[in-house]
Amino acid sequence: MGVKIEVKNLVKIFGSQPQKAMLLLDKGLSKERILAETGLSIGVNNVSFTINEGEVFVVMGLSGSGKSTILRCLNRLIEPSLGSIIIDGVDITKLKSKELRQVRQRKLAMVFQQFALLPHRTVLQNTVYGLEVLGVNKAEREKRALERLAMVGLAGLEHSYPDELSGGMKQRVGLARALTNDPDILLMDEAFSALDPLIREEMQDELLNLQQKMNKTIVFITHDLNEALKIGDRIAFIRDGSLVQVGTPEEILRDPANDYVAKFTRGVDRIKILTLKDVMKRPQPLVQLRDGPNVALRVMKEHGISSVFVVDCTKHLQGLLTADLALEARQAGIENLYDLDLLNVPVHNATVLVHDILPIIAESKVPLAVIDDEQRLIGIIMAGSVLAALATGGEPKYVSSTAGAVG
Amino acid sequence: MYRLPLGQWVNIGVKWLLNNYGHAIDVFSTSIREMIDALKNGLNVVPWWLLIIIVMIIAWRARGWRLALGSGLGLLLIYDMLLWPAFLETLVLVIISAIISIAIGVPTGIIIARNNTINRIFTPLLDVMQTMPSFVYLIPALMFFGLGTVPAIFATVVFAMPPAIRLTDLGIRQVPADLVEVGEAFGSTPRQMLWKIQLPLAMPTIMAGINQTMMLSLSMVVVAGMIGAGGFGAGVLEGISQMDIGKGFENGLGVVILAMILDRICQGFSQTARMNKQKLNKKTLKKTFNKTA
Incomplete structure (x- = not known):
């Protein structure tokens, strides 16, 4: 996965003499003081980040934080004052207007907050706009537009006018229009913010769905952290035009860089974003197949538990051994656990969301086993530890062992 | 106190224009006269x-x-009322003035909408054109073109063009910023932006400007009658000079009737364009509902 977009030291100063503000910025003056002294406002203050190919990169911040300005610098709807923006190895801040138009036509497409559909054009005519500008012939561009419209679930509505569509449908048109040129990069400016909550969730799912099929690089602007966590592979926090933190949703939640980010993350509905990895307990104690029933019984006695997970020497889970079964084995004179019929336990991958298997966790009488991609046992889940994690906000990676004894 | 010889300067300027560009003015004048004659003869047939x-x-x-x-x-x-010849003359005057005003006004409006410097230069000029008493234009018009319909059209165009310019400018500037961004973001050339986004969206406002221009040209008809433009204007002036109230009224009524017909037709066309679109929309919606049902 290569780097698709690289933003280096991006600065945007609004006003007539940006050089003055740049000098003051270099001296380390604050945004407010520069505004007071020169009347110049700093939209983006020395921001650098990279976006990988095929990634959904969310830029998150409050209104006025400069996030939309950053997005518009990427396709130069707003001219950056300083810095470089390198897309596929080309610094687009240096392009002449003709070359810039070509990049906009072929590489970048934008989806707008207020949909921005052309009211004098039908859905189909709106969708073909990019190809029309590019000079693709009518039959070809309509064919491609109809494919995209079908993809976003608007087949049959191509001859309607935008004012007859609901908000969600309008944004589907906006999405189809952006996709029709088959751009590498989608720039989405608060694309779902104007929709009501149910439709917004629907559109988020739709976007993730499309993304799975098409694997575009998406730069998504939002002020809604839930949205950012749901669709973002990585999230960049912007405050007052400066970059505060970049990280995966988990990193952002687990250790917010400062109070600003923490304030955001406090409001998150945690259960929706916690994975089993976040709430699992370290798989202790364990017994191995070569251990005999006596060893197992002693371990259980030591830890005050009535059952224990059994693994092989590569940590692959073999099953659950209860105290009753261990006693029977001892009486039968079995030396090790290879020959024993261990209890099967349900296993779940560490990346599963807690939210999705909450009923199973609640009803299970034995602990759930958590495995990684190589099927190795890496943790166990108990109803008690999940509750504890939710209550404390899911911060501790491993819940302390007092959270629940194995039942 | 020193008196600024503003009036003298204007006189000198007009004379200079006449001396140096007299020939060009003649060519212009003849071509307009031919246009008028052709249209008039056509209507007479x-x-x-x-x-x-x-x-x-x-x-x-x-x-x-x-x-x-x-x-x-x-x-x-x-x-x-036996005013048919006057009606035809006035109609020709209005149509030709409106066509010239629109042909110059709309492109000018487009230019000043896209360039703030030119806009700043044009704004006071437009103010002058609109507020200067229209009689004033008659004098240079007379000097350039002599008596007749051509100076009348010249004066009418100067007086009636500003709304076409202003409302074209306004219409283009009122196109929502995000729609202009759409054009930019998809890499439209300035020309594509104009034809595919700005002009279609500005069209209702531009139509209002064209309507205004037509009405203003009609209002110049009577004034133009003073320099021999003929038509209803001449009739009204005759009525005044002969103290014939009835005649003045009849000709005045002629202007009103022509104005109302032109105004309603003009408005009607811009409205039906919109309504047709809506009708079409309902049809397609029904179709899709039937399809899904």
């Missing part, structure tokens, strides 16, 4: 009743049978 029917059909297409009926009755009244 058409029998009066056929012209009334043609206008009624246009009115019916634009707005419906009521306007068609009203236009027909109004024109019959004009014919009945």
Whole structure:
């Protein structure tokens, strides 16, 4: 996965003499003081980040934080004052207007907050706009537009006018229009913010769905952290035009860089974003197949538990051994656990969301086993530890062992 | 106190123009006169009743049978008052002035909408054109073109063009910023932006400007009569000089009838364009509902 977009030291100063503000910025003056002294406002203050190919990169911040300005610098709807923006190895801040138009036509497409559909054009005519500008012939561009419209679930509505569509449908048109040129990069400016909550969730799912099929690089602007966590592979926090933190949703939640980010993350509905990895307990104690029933019984006695997970020497889970079964084995004179019929336990991958298997966790009488991609046992889940994690906000990676004894 | 010789300067300027560009002005003048004559002769060939029917059909297409009926009755009244030749002359004057005003005004409006410097230069110029008493234009017009219809059209164009410029400018500037961004973001050339986004969206405002221009040219008709433009204006002036109230009224009524017909037809066309679109929309919606049902 290569780097698709690289933003280096991006600065945007609004006003007539940006050089003055740049000098003051270099001296380390604050945004407010520069505004007071020169009347110049700093939209983006020395921001650098990279976006990988095929990634959904969310830029998150409050209104006025400069996030939309950053997005518009990427396709130069707003001219950056300083810095470089390198897309596929080309610094687009240096392009002449003709070359810039070509990049906009072929590489970048934008989806707008207020949909921005052309009211004098039908859905189909709106969708073909990019190809029309590019000079693709009518039959070809309509064919491609109809494919995209079908993809976003608007087949049959191509001859309607935008004012007859609901908000969600309008944004589907906006999405189809952006996709029709088959751009590498989608720039989405608060694309779902104007929709009501149910439709917004629907559109988020739709976007993730499309993304799975098409694997575009998406730069998504939002002020809604839930949205950012749901669709973002990585999230960049912007405050007052400066970059505060970049990280995966988990990193952002687990250790917010400062109070600003923490304030955001406090409001998150945690259960929706916690994975089993976040709430699992370290798989202790364990017994191995070569251990005999006596060893197992002693371990259980030591830890005050009535059952224990059994693994092989590569940590692959073999099953659950209860105290009753261990006693029977001892009486039968079995030396090790290879020959024993261990209890099967349900296993779940560490990346599963807690939210999705909450009923199973609640009803299970034995602990759930958590495995990684190589099927190795890496943790166990108990109803008690999940509750504890939710209550404390899911911060501790491993819940302390007092959270629940194995039942 | 020193008196700024502003008036003298204007006189000198006009004389200079006459001396140096007299020939060009003559060519311009002749070509306009030929245009006027062609249109006038064309209209004269058409029998009066056929012209009334043609206008009624246009009115019916634009707005419906009521306007068609009203236009027909109004024109019959004009014919009945023996004002048909005056009507034709005035119609030619208005149509030619409006066409010239629009042909110059709309492109100018487009230019000043896209360039703030030119806009700043034009704004006071437009103010002058609109507020300067229209009689004032008659003097240089007379000097350039002599008596007749051509100076009348010149004065009318100067007076009637500003709304076409202003409302074209306004219409383009009022295009929502995010729609202009759409054009930019998809890599439109300035020309594509103009034809595919700005002009279609500005069209209702531009149409309002064109309507205003037509009405203003009509209002210049009487004034233009003073320099021998003929038509209803001449009739009104005769009425005044002969103290013939009846004659003045009849000619005045002629102007009113023509103004109302032109205004309603013009408005009608911009509205039906919109309504047709809506009708079409309902049809397609029904179709899709039937499809999904």
